[in-house]
Amino acid sequence: DTGVSQDPRHKITKRGQNVTFRCDPISEHNRLYWYRQTLGQGPEFLTYFQNEAQLEKSRLLSDRFSAERPKGSFSTLEIQRTEQGDSAMYLCASSTGEETQYFGPGTRLLVL
Amino acid sequence: AQSVTQLDSQVPVFEEAPVELRCNYSSSVSVYLFWYVQYPNQGLQLLLKYLSGSTLVKGINGFEAEFNKSQTSFHLRKPSVHISDTAEYFCAKLNEKLTFGTGTRLTIIP
Numbered sequence: 001d002t003g004v005s006q007d008p009r010h011k012i013t014k015r016g017q018n019v020t021f022r023c024d025p026i027s028e029h030n031r032l033y034w035y036r037q038t039l040g041q042g043p044e045f046l047t048y049f050q051n052e053a054q055l056e057k058s059r060l061l062s063d064r065f066s067a068e069r070p071k072g073s074f075s076t077l078e079i080q081r082t083e084q085g086d087s088a089m090y091l092c093a094s095s096t097g098e099e100t101q102y103f104g105p106g107t108r109l110l111v112l
Numbered sequence: 113a114q115s116v117t118q119l120d121s122q123v124p125v126f127e128e129a130p131v132e133l134r135c136n137y138s139s140s141v142s143v144y145l146f147w148y149v150q151y152p153n154q155g156l157q158l159l160l161k162y163l164s165g166s167t168l169v170k171g172i173n174g175f176e177a178e179f180n181k182s183q184t185s186f187h188l189r190k191p192s193v194h195i196s197d198t199a200e201y202f203c204a205k206l207n208e209k210l211t212f213g214t215g216t217r218l219t220i221i222p
Contacts, residue, residue, distance in 0.1 A: 004155075033209065042116075042202050042212030043156070056208065091155055093210075099144065099163060101210060103155040 004104035006092050012110045013082055020078045021107045025094030032075050033101060034067055036060065037089040049075060082111045116205050118213035125193050126221045133188040133216045135177075135203030144206035145186045147177055150215075151199045159201075162186060173197070195220050 005024045013019050025032045030051050035043035046065070047057045051072040061067075064082075069075040079086055089108050093101040117136045125131045137145060144163050148156040160171025167179040177188045186203060198220045204210040 006155075035210075040215075042204075042215050043210070045209040045211070048209060093156075099206070100146070100158060100161060101206075102158065103148070105155040108153070 004092055004094050004102055006090075006104040006107050008107060009105060010108050010110075012112065014112050015084060016081055018078065018080045019082060019109065020076055021090055021092075021109075022074060022076050023092030023094075023104060024074045025092070026102055029094035029096050029102075030072070031095045031097065031101075032069055033093040033095075034075070034077050035091040035093065037091060037106070038087075043091055046077075079109075082109075084111050087111045115211040116203050116213040118203055118216050120216050121214065122217045122219065124219045124221055127195060128192050130191050131189065131193050131197075131218065133201050133203075133218065135186045135188065135213060137184050137186060137203075137205050139184050140207070143179075143181075145177075145179065146204045146206065146210070147171065147175070147186075147188050148202045148204060148212075149173075149199045150202065156202065159188070193218070193220050195222065 007022045033048040034046040037043040045058050046061050047067050049069040052069050064080045067077045089106045091106045093103045095101045115138045146161045147159040149159050150156050159175050160169045162169050162179045170176045175190050200215045202215050203213045
């Protein structure tokens with residue numbers, strides 16, 4: 001078990017471009033979470049899945065954001081028409097239930 | 113209303129001195145509390161957690177925290193810090209999802 005992995009680790013894009021991030025949770029973890037962390041702040045919840053079902057979405061998740069977990073394993077987070085305000089660290093976490101969440105290394109996005 | 117409050121944004125401490133990082137939470141029926149550590153350009157690593165039972169919780173790297181229901185606090189302590197403890201520390205409360213405090217940057221002075 002290698003823990004939660006995220007790809008890519010860094011992404012630089014131009015404003016208006018689309019980006020997609022991938023998260024592979026710890027195997028057999030049925031819950032998967034996405035958080036966003038801006039500089040100097042704590043992570044903020046975006047959305048989470050139980051298996052393939054998306055159970056909750058934050059108001060932070062605008063229409064330009066979409067997340068999927070098609071087979072209940074890995075998940076993708078897509079941001080369309082990126083804006084400079086989307087620059088942040090995107091963190092993925094997984095858990096077996098309603099307790100401890102284990103985090104990946106994050107994907108740092110910079111929108112120019 | 114802020115669910116988790118970390119009053120100290122930065123805490124400088126001399127090496128081998130004790131440290132306490134403060135965390136207060138908004139009260140609720142059931143409380144699951146966590147401390148995570150974040151080293152530069154990395155994700156979050158779990159230090160310790162309180163789910164139930166003993167109010168004194170021991171974690172990794174010599175850290176411990178005490179759950180105090182009457183004061184709605186969950187302060188993190190270490191009796192003697194090392195240079196390697198330099199990092200950002202986040203307190204979090206779980207209610208389906210984690211709600212984090214704004215973090216405390218711990219700087220160890222040689």
